Amino acid sequence: MARLRDGYEALLLDLDGTLYRGPVVIDGAPAALAAARGEQRLVYVTNNASRAPGTVAEHLAELGYPATTDDVVTSAQAAARLLAERLAPGASVLVVGSDDLAAEVDAVGLRPIRRFNGSAPAAVVQGHSPQTGWPDLAEAAYALSADALWIAANTDKTLPNERGLAPGNGSMVAALRTASGRDPIVAGKPFAPLMEDALARAGTRSALVVGDRMDTDIEGANTVGLDSLLVLTGVSTLAELSDAPEELIPTFVADSLDALNHPPVDFEPGGDLAERVRRNPGRAVPVRAGRTHPVGGAESRPPSGSEIR
Numbered sequence: 001m002a003r004l005r006d007g008y009e010a011l012l013l014d015l016d017g018t019l020y021r022g023p024v025v026i027d028g029a030p031a032a033l034a035a036a037r038g039e040q041r042l043v044y045v046t047n048n049a050s051r052a053p054g055t056v057a058e059h060l061a062e063l064g065y066p067a068t069t070d071d072v073v074t075s076a077q078a079a080a081r082l083l084a085e086r087l088a089p090g091a092s093v094l095v096v097g098s099d100d101l102a103a104e105v106d107a108v109g110l111r112p113i114r115r116f117n118g119s120a121p122a123a124v125v126q127g128h129s130p131q132t133g134w135p136d137l138a139e140a141a142y143a144l145s146a147d148a149l150w151i152a153a154n155t156d157k158t159l160p161n162e163r164g165l166a167p168g169n170g171s172m173v174a175a176l177r178t179a180s181g182r183d184p185i186v187a188g189k190p191f192a193p194l195m196e197d198a199l200a201r202a203g204t205r206s207a208l209v210v211g212d213r214m215d216t217d218i219e220g221a222n223t224v225g226l227d228s229l230l231v232l233t234g235v236s237t238l239a240e241l242s243d244a245p246e247e248l249i250p251t252f253v254a255d256s257l258d259a260l261n262h263p264p265v266d267f268e269p270g271g272d273l274a275e276r277v278r279r280n281p282g283r284a285v286p287v288r289a290g291r292t293h294p295v296g297g298a299e300s301r302p303p304s305g306s307e308i309r
Contacts, residue, residue, distance in 0.1 A: 010043060016048060044056065052104075054072075095113070151185045210228070219248050230254075
């Protein structure tokens with residue numbers, strides 16, 4: 001029987017909560033991906049806009065993952081692409097975020113700035129940085145009040161690390177939403193721009209999205225019509241899955257990344273999903289019909305809350 005991964009030409013892999021938590025690697029995850037060498041295209045897709053792709057690739061390699069700069073797609077890159085599509089070359093962009101985000105803005109022919117006097121910048125781009133403070137948010141608020149275009153790299157409310165859940169870029173975006181009364185264009189998951197960039201990098205739409213967050217990774221997969229695997233190593237839980245709306249329902253759920261290397265279990269209509277996950281450690285449990293691994297017939301709909309316990 002085919003392994004779960006064998007039905008796909010590429011894996012689109014989340015990072016935080018899926019491969020590592022902060023500086024700490026998730027047990028067994030590097031070994032789970034090692035089998036993909038030479039078999040599949042691995043694309044690492046991160047909503048975190050604070051680091052350059054090369055830095056991310058170096059970190060992954062240090063943790064034991066096969067990764068090069070070309071394997072990494074970030075929300076900073078997607079945000080910069082959206083800016084370049086909407087602005088004239090050389091336009092000024094106020095950056096709220098890291099120097100690596102500013103470098104992506106510069107790389108697409110725009111002019112990153114941190115403060116402005118007189119004429120307002122054409123746009124504000126906002127990504128995660130642990131150094132973001134009130135002066136940065138205030139500067140962005142002034143620009144937004146002058147009708148600058150606003151693009152957020154992502155709206156993740158939290159950022160998992162070795163100590164727990166820290167405020168993510170979405171928490172900072174919420175502050176600017178309140179101050180400006182406006183909503184940004186969002187580049188990262190669950191919206192399409194980053195997912196489409198990842199598919200372009202993979203060179204195929206035969207891809208499985210793997211991640212730990214229903215509200216970013218799984219919804220992002222559903223947004224662009226891809227199968228998904230929710231791994232219970234990060235943010236989302238089975239309890240949250242029981243109350244999730246249809247757009248957050250994954251194709252599969254598993255307790256670890258090693259589920260990629262085993263056949264998925266058979267679908268049991270109307271069964272207790274949590275119990276099936278407990279009975280099948282290290283294997284993917286189907287939740288809904290997938291493109292490659294259909295679970296068939298009338299039972300291919302997403303289960304109701306009463307069926308997920």
